[in-house]
Amino acid sequence: MKHIINIFIVFIMLLTCSVILFYFLDQKREKGFIKELALSEARAIFIKDSHLYEWIAAQGGIYVLSSDSLHADTPSHKPNITLNDGKKLTLIHSTTLLRQVNALLIEDQKEIYEHITNLNPLSQENAPDEWEAKALSQLSRTKHETYSLEHINHQEYLRYMGAFTVKEACLTCHPDAKIGDIKGGMSVTLPLNNYKNIAEKRAHYSRTIYLFFWLFGLCSLGIAMYYLVKLLHKHHLLIEETDELKFLNQIDPLTRAFNRRTFENWLTTKLMLFKVHHINSCMIMIDIDFFKKINDTHGHLIG
Numbered sequence: 001m002k003h004i005i006n007i008f009i010v011f012i013m014l015l016t017c018s019v020i021l022f023y024f025l026d027q028k029r030e031k032g033f034i035k036e037l038a039l040s041e042a043r044a045i046f047i048k049d050s051h052l053y054e055w056i057a058a059q060g061g062i063y064v065l066s067s068d069s070l071h072a073d074t075p076s077h078k079p080n081i082t083l084n085d086g087k088k089l090t091l092i093h094s095t096t097l098l099r100q101v102n103a104l105l106i107e108d109q110k111e112i113y114e115h116i117t118n119l120n121p122l123s124q125e126n127a128p129d130e131w132e133a134k135a136l137s138q139l140s141r142t143k144h145e146t147y148s149l150e151h152i153n154h155q156e157y158l159r160y161m162g163a164f165t166v167k168e169a170c171l172t173c174h175p176d177a178k179i180g181d182i183k184g185g186m187s188v189t190l191p192l193n194n195y196k197n198i199a200e201k202r203a204h205y206s207r208t209i210y211l212f213f214w215l216f217g218l219c220s221l222g223i224a225m226y227y228l229v230k231l232l233h234k235h236h237l238l239i240e241e242t243d244e245l246k247f248l249n250q251i252d253p254l255t256r257a258f259n260r261r262t263f264e265n266w267l268t269t270k271l272m273l274f275k276v277h278h279i280n281s282c283m284i285m286i287d288i289d290f291f292k293k294i295n296d297t298h299g300h301l302i303g
Contacts, residue, residue, distance in 0.1 A: 004225070004228065004229060004232070008221065008225050011221050012218065012221060015214065015217045015218070015221065016214065019210050019213060019214045019217070022210070023206065023207070023210045026206055026210075027203060027206070030199055030202060030203065030206075031199070033199075034192065034195045034196065034198070034199045035149070035158070037195055037198075038158040038190050038192060038195050039147060039158060039160065041190060042147065042158055042160035042188040042190050043145075043160070043162070045112070045114065045188050046145075046160065046162040046186055046188055047162075049098055049114060049186060050162065050164065050186060052094070052097075052098070053094040053095075053098060053116070053164070053186075054094075054167065055094075056093065056094035056097060057093065057094050057167075061091045061092055061093045061094075062091070062092065062097070063081060063089040063090065063091050063092075064089065064090060064092055064097075065087060065088070065089060065090075066080060066087075066088040066089065066090040095116050095123075095126065098114060098116055098186075099116070099125065101114075102114045102115065111190075111191045111193075112188070112189070112190055112191075113187075113188070113189040114186060114187070114188050114189075115128075115132065115186065115187045115189075116164070116184065116185075116186050117132050117136070117184055117185065117186075117187060118136065118164075118183055118184025118185070119133065119136050119137070119184070121184075126184075128187075131148075131150060131159055131187075132161065132185075132187050135159070135161035135185070135187065136161065136184065136185055138161075139161065139163040139182050139185060140182065143163075144162065144163040144165075145160065145161065145162050145163065146160075146161050147159060147160040147161065149192075152189075155191060155192075155193065156191075156192045156193075156196075157189050157190060157191055157192060158189070158190045158192060159187060159188075159189050160187065160188040160189075160190070161185045161186070161187045161188075162185055162186050162188070163182050163184075163185045164182070164183050164184045164185050164186065165181065165182060165183070166178060166179050166181045166182075166183045167179060249261065250262040267283075
Protein backbone atom coordinates (compact mmCIF):
# COMPACT_ATOMS: atom_id res chain seq x y z
CA MET A 1 0.00 0.00 0.00
CA LYS A 2 2.87 2.35 0.83
CA HIS A 3 4.39 1.79 -2.62
CA ILE A 4 1.07 2.60 -4.26
CA ILE A 5 0.82 5.88 -2.35
CA ASN A 6 4.37 6.79 -3.38
CA ILE A 7 3.56 6.05 -7.02
CA PHE A 8 0.38 8.13 -6.72
CA ILE A 9 2.40 11.08 -5.32
CA VAL A 10 4.94 10.77 -8.15
CA PHE A 11 2.17 10.87 -10.77
CA ILE A 12 0.65 13.95 -9.09
CA MET A 13 4.03 15.69 -9.18
CA LEU A 14 4.52 14.78 -12.85
CA LEU A 15 1.03 16.02 -13.70
CA THR A 16 1.57 19.30 -11.82
CA CYS A 17 5.00 19.92 -13.35
CA SER A 18 3.67 19.18 -16.84
CA VAL A 19 0.74 21.58 -16.45
CA ILE A 20 3.01 24.34 -15.09
CA LEU A 21 5.58 23.78 -17.86
CA PHE A 22 3.00 23.91 -20.66
CA TYR A 23 1.37 26.97 -19.07
CA PHE A 24 4.63 28.94 -19.02
CA LEU A 25 5.44 27.83 -22.58
CA ASP A 26 2.00 29.02 -23.62
CA GLN A 27 2.56 32.38 -21.88
CA LYS A 28 5.90 32.75 -23.65
CA ARG A 29 4.16 32.10 -26.96
CA GLU A 30 1.50 34.67 -26.02
CA LYS A 31 4.16 37.34 -25.45
CA GLY A 32 5.55 36.63 -28.91
CA PHE A 33 2.01 36.81 -30.31
CA ILE A 34 1.41 40.22 -28.69
CA LYS A 35 4.68 41.51 -30.12
CA GLU A 36 3.77 40.25 -33.59
CA LEU A 37 0.29 41.78 -33.29
CA ALA A 38 1.72 45.20 -32.39
CA LEU A 39 4.33 44.87 -35.13
CA SER A 40 1.61 44.10 -37.69
CA GLU A 41 -0.30 47.24 -36.67
CA ALA A 42 2.88 49.36 -36.85
CA ARG A 43 3.61 48.02 -40.34
CA ALA A 44 0.03 48.74 -41.42
CA ILE A 45 0.31 52.33 -40.16
CA PHE A 46 3.62 52.77 -41.94
CA ILE A 47 2.35 51.33 -45.24
CA LYS A 48 -0.80 53.48 -45.16
CA ASP A 49 1.00 56.72 -44.35
CA SER A 50 3.93 56.04 -46.64
CA HIS A 51 1.52 55.63 -49.57
CA LEU A 52 -0.22 58.84 -48.54
CA TYR A 53 3.18 60.53 -48.32
CA GLU A 54 4.12 59.34 -51.82
CA TRP A 55 0.78 60.37 -53.31
CA ILE A 56 0.99 63.92 -51.88
CA ALA A 57 4.60 64.19 -53.05
CA ALA A 58 3.58 63.05 -56.54
CA GLN A 59 0.94 65.83 -56.63
CA GLY A 60 3.54 68.40 -55.65
CA GLY A 61 1.78 69.07 -52.35
CA ILE A 62 -1.79 70.02 -51.48
CA TYR A 63 -3.47 73.31 -50.62
CA VAL A 64 -5.14 73.65 -47.20
CA LEU A 65 -6.72 76.52 -45.35
CA SER A 66 -4.06 78.77 -43.85
CA SER A 67 -3.63 78.85 -40.08
CA ASP A 68 -1.04 79.93 -37.53
CA SER A 69 0.26 76.36 -37.30
CA LEU A 70 0.84 76.08 -41.06
CA HIS A 71 3.28 77.78 -43.32
CA ALA A 72 4.23 77.36 -46.94
CA ASP A 73 7.01 74.80 -47.07
CA THR A 74 7.36 74.22 -50.79
CA PRO A 75 10.78 74.68 -52.40
CA SER A 76 9.12 76.53 -55.28
CA HIS A 77 7.86 79.16 -52.81
CA LYS A 78 4.47 79.23 -54.47
CA PRO A 79 2.37 82.02 -52.97
CA ASN A 80 -0.77 81.50 -50.96
CA ILE A 81 -4.05 81.42 -52.87
CA THR A 82 -6.79 83.79 -51.79
CA LEU A 83 -10.36 82.62 -52.38
CA ASN A 84 -13.31 84.85 -53.29
CA ASP A 85 -14.49 84.80 -49.68
CA GLY A 86 -11.11 86.05 -48.50
CA LYS A 87 -9.87 82.76 -47.11
CA LYS A 88 -6.31 81.79 -47.94
CA LEU A 89 -4.94 78.44 -49.00
CA THR A 90 -1.40 77.37 -48.18
CA LEU A 91 0.55 74.76 -50.12
CA ILE A 92 1.99 72.10 -47.83
CA HIS A 93 3.91 68.93 -48.55
CA SER A 94 3.45 65.41 -47.23
CA THR A 95 5.86 65.80 -44.30
CA THR A 96 3.93 68.76 -42.89
CA LEU A 97 0.59 67.04 -43.43
CA LEU A 98 1.64 63.89 -41.59
CA ARG A 99 3.13 66.00 -38.80
CA GLN A 100 -0.23 67.75 -38.38
CA VAL A 101 -2.05 64.39 -38.28
CA ASN A 102 0.38 63.13 -35.66
CA ALA A 103 -0.28 66.27 -33.57
CA LEU A 104 -4.00 65.44 -33.65
CA LEU A 105 -3.28 61.89 -32.44
CA ILE A 106 -1.25 63.23 -29.52
CA GLU A 107 -3.97 65.79 -28.74
CA ASP A 108 -6.59 63.02 -28.64
CA GLN A 109 -4.26 61.02 -26.32
CA LYS A 110 -4.08 58.06 -28.69
CA GLU A 111 -0.45 57.52 -27.60
CA ILE A 112 0.41 56.56 -31.18
CA TYR A 113 3.33 58.61 -32.37
CA GLU A 114 4.54 58.90 -35.96
CA HIS A 115 7.57 60.85 -37.03
CA ILE A 116 9.14 61.33 -40.46
CA THR A 117 12.85 61.81 -40.03
CA ASN A 118 16.27 61.39 -41.59
CA LEU A 119 19.87 61.83 -40.58
CA ASN A 120 20.16 65.11 -42.54
CA PRO A 121 16.79 66.80 -42.00
CA LEU A 122 15.79 69.95 -43.87
CA SER A 123 13.82 71.02 -40.79
CA GLN A 124 14.66 70.69 -37.13
CA GLU A 125 11.18 69.26 -36.57
CA ASN A 126 12.28 66.21 -38.58
CA ALA A 127 15.46 65.66 -36.57
CA PRO A 128 15.73 62.10 -35.19
CA ASP A 129 15.92 61.24 -31.53
CA GLU A 130 18.56 58.81 -30.21
CA TRP A 131 16.61 55.65 -31.05
CA GLU A 132 15.57 56.94 -34.47
CA ALA A 133 19.15 57.89 -35.37
CA LYS A 134 20.32 54.39 -34.46
CA ALA A 135 17.45 52.82 -36.41
CA LEU A 136 18.11 54.98 -39.49
CA SER A 137 21.76 53.92 -39.49
CA GLN A 138 20.63 50.27 -39.69
CA LEU A 139 18.46 50.79 -42.79
CA SER A 140 19.85 49.92 -46.21
CA ARG A 141 18.77 48.85 -49.70
CA THR A 142 18.30 45.30 -48.40
CA LYS A 143 16.92 46.12 -44.93
CA HIS A 144 13.86 48.36 -45.05
CA GLU A 145 12.67 48.09 -41.44
CA THR A 146 13.84 47.71 -37.86
CA TYR A 147 12.02 47.60 -34.55
CA SER A 148 12.50 46.98 -30.83
CA LEU A 149 10.66 47.11 -27.50
CA GLU A 150 11.51 50.19 -25.46
CA HIS A 151 10.50 51.57 -22.06
CA ILE A 152 9.38 55.20 -22.10
CA ASN A 153 8.16 56.86 -18.87
CA HIS A 154 7.80 53.46 -17.19
CA GLN A 155 5.64 52.12 -20.04
CA GLU A 156 6.57 49.60 -22.70
CA TYR A 157 6.35 50.65 -26.34
CA LEU A 158 7.02 49.06 -29.70
CA ARG A 159 9.20 51.34 -31.79
CA TYR A 160 9.20 50.69 -35.51
CA MET A 161 11.20 52.36 -38.26
CA GLY A 162 10.34 51.87 -41.93
CA ALA A 163 12.56 53.12 -44.74
CA PHE A 164 11.59 55.81 -47.25
CA THR A 165 13.25 55.25 -50.61
CA VAL A 166 13.87 58.07 -53.02
CA LYS A 167 11.40 58.23 -55.91
CA GLU A 168 11.05 60.72 -58.73
CA ALA A 169 8.51 62.82 -56.82
CA CYS A 170 10.97 63.16 -53.94
CA LEU A 171 13.59 64.94 -56.08
CA THR A 172 11.62 68.19 -55.76
CA CYS A 173 12.59 68.55 -52.10
CA HIS A 174 15.75 66.41 -52.27
CA PRO A 175 17.45 67.31 -55.57
CA ASP A 176 20.78 65.78 -54.52
CA ALA A 177 19.28 62.33 -53.81
CA LYS A 178 19.32 59.37 -56.16
CA ILE A 179 16.29 57.27 -56.99
CA GLY A 180 16.33 54.07 -54.93
CA ASP A 181 18.45 55.48 -52.09
CA ILE A 182 17.26 55.52 -48.48
CA LYS A 183 16.40 59.15 -47.79
CA GLY A 184 15.02 58.62 -44.32
CA GLY A 185 12.21 56.83 -42.66
CA MET A 186 9.04 56.97 -40.63
CA SER A 187 9.05 55.87 -37.02
CA VAL A 188 5.88 54.51 -35.44
CA THR A 189 5.64 54.27 -31.66
CA LEU A 190 2.86 52.08 -30.25
CA PRO A 191 2.03 51.57 -26.55
CA LEU A 192 1.70 47.93 -25.55
CA ASN A 193 -0.85 48.54 -22.77
CA ASN A 194 -3.85 47.67 -24.96
CA TYR A 195 -2.13 44.54 -26.20
CA LYS A 196 -1.23 43.57 -22.65
CA ASN A 197 -4.89 43.90 -21.67
CA ILE A 198 -5.74 41.49 -24.47
CA ALA A 199 -2.93 39.20 -23.35
CA GLU A 200 -4.20 39.29 -19.74
CA LYS A 201 -7.69 38.21 -20.84
CA ARG A 202 -6.20 35.39 -22.89
CA ALA A 203 -3.94 34.44 -19.95
CA HIS A 204 -6.96 34.30 -17.61
CA TYR A 205 -8.70 31.99 -20.07
CA SER A 206 -5.56 29.85 -20.35
CA ARG A 207 -5.24 29.60 -16.55
CA THR A 208 -8.84 28.42 -16.34
CA ILE A 209 -8.25 25.78 -19.02
CA TYR A 210 -5.00 24.52 -17.46
CA LEU A 211 -6.59 24.47 -13.98
CA PHE A 212 -9.45 22.40 -15.38
CA PHE A 213 -7.06 19.91 -16.95
CA TRP A 214 -5.04 19.72 -13.71
CA LEU A 215 -8.17 19.02 -11.64
CA PHE A 216 -9.37 16.55 -14.26
CA GLY A 217 -5.99 14.80 -14.09
CA LEU A 218 -6.15 14.67 -10.28
CA CYS A 219 -9.65 13.19 -10.38
CA SER A 220 -8.56 10.64 -12.98
CA LEU A 221 -5.55 9.65 -10.87
CA GLY A 222 -7.74 9.42 -7.77
CA ILE A 223 -10.24 7.15 -9.53
CA ALA A 224 -7.42 5.02 -10.93
CA MET A 225 -5.87 4.84 -7.44
CA TYR A 226 -9.19 3.72 -5.94
CA TYR A 227 -9.74 0.91 -8.46
CA LEU A 228 -6.08 -0.13 -8.26
CA VAL A 229 -6.26 -0.48 -4.47
CA LYS A 230 -9.51 -2.37 -4.81
CA LEU A 231 -8.00 -4.68 -7.43
CA LEU A 232 -4.86 -5.29 -5.36
CA HIS A 233 -7.00 -6.08 -2.32
CA LYS A 234 -8.89 -8.70 -4.31
CA HIS A 235 -5.57 -10.01 -5.63
CA HIS A 236 -4.20 -10.42 -2.10
CA LEU A 237 -7.37 -12.15 -0.98
CA LEU A 238 -7.10 -14.52 -3.94
CA ILE A 239 -3.46 -15.28 -3.10
CA GLU A 240 -4.37 -16.00 0.52
CA GLU A 241 -7.21 -18.30 -0.54
CA THR A 242 -4.92 -20.03 -3.04
CA ASP A 243 -2.25 -20.57 -0.37
CA GLU A 244 -4.85 -21.91 2.03
CA LEU A 245 -6.22 -24.31 -0.57
CA LYS A 246 -2.70 -25.41 -1.45
CA PHE A 247 -1.95 -26.01 2.21
CA LEU A 248 -5.18 -27.96 2.74
CA ASN A 249 -4.39 -30.00 -0.35
CA GLN A 250 -1.04 -31.11 1.12
CA ILE A 251 -1.94 -32.10 4.71
CA ASP A 252 -4.16 -34.56 6.44
CA PRO A 253 -6.97 -32.65 8.18
CA LEU A 254 -6.96 -34.99 11.17
CA THR A 255 -3.28 -35.35 11.96
CA ARG A 256 -2.12 -32.09 10.32
CA ALA A 257 0.72 -34.13 8.78
CA PHE A 258 1.66 -34.17 5.10
CA ASN A 259 -0.57 -36.52 3.16
CA ARG A 260 0.21 -39.11 0.51
CA ARG A 261 -0.13 -36.57 -2.35
CA THR A 262 2.65 -34.46 -0.85
CA PHE A 263 4.81 -37.55 -0.45
CA GLU A 264 4.25 -38.53 -4.09
CA ASN A 265 5.11 -35.02 -5.31
CA TRP A 266 8.25 -35.03 -3.18
CA LEU A 267 9.24 -38.47 -4.45
CA THR A 268 8.69 -37.42 -8.10
CA THR A 269 10.91 -34.35 -7.59
CA LYS A 270 13.71 -36.35 -5.97
CA LEU A 271 13.64 -39.00 -8.68
CA MET A 272 13.87 -36.28 -11.33
CA LEU A 273 16.85 -34.71 -9.58
CA PHE A 274 18.55 -38.09 -9.46
CA LYS A 275 17.95 -38.80 -13.15
CA VAL A 276 19.09 -35.37 -14.37
CA HIS A 277 21.74 -34.28 -11.87
CA HIS A 278 22.49 -37.59 -10.10
CA ILE A 279 21.63 -36.09 -6.74
CA ASN A 280 21.10 -38.82 -4.14
CA SER A 281 18.21 -38.72 -1.70
CA CYS A 282 17.14 -40.90 1.16
CA MET A 283 13.84 -41.77 2.77
CA ILE A 284 13.04 -43.23 6.17
CA MET A 285 9.84 -45.15 6.69
CA ILE A 286 8.54 -45.65 10.24
CA ASP A 287 5.80 -48.17 10.98
CA ILE A 288 4.07 -48.64 14.34
CA ASP A 289 2.82 -52.14 14.93
CA PHE A 290 -0.81 -52.65 15.90
CA PHE A 291 -1.60 -48.94 15.51
CA LYS A 292 -5.02 -49.84 14.24
CA LYS A 293 -5.91 -51.24 17.68
CA ILE A 294 -5.21 -47.85 19.24
CA ASN A 295 -7.50 -46.13 16.77
CA ASP A 296 -10.18 -48.75 17.22
CA THR A 297 -9.95 -48.70 21.02
CA HIS A 298 -9.35 -45.03 21.80
CA GLY A 299 -10.51 -43.32 18.59
CA HIS A 300 -8.75 -41.57 15.73
CA LEU A 301 -8.25 -38.36 17.71
CA ILE A 302 -6.13 -40.15 20.34
CA GLY A 303 -4.33 -42.09 17.61
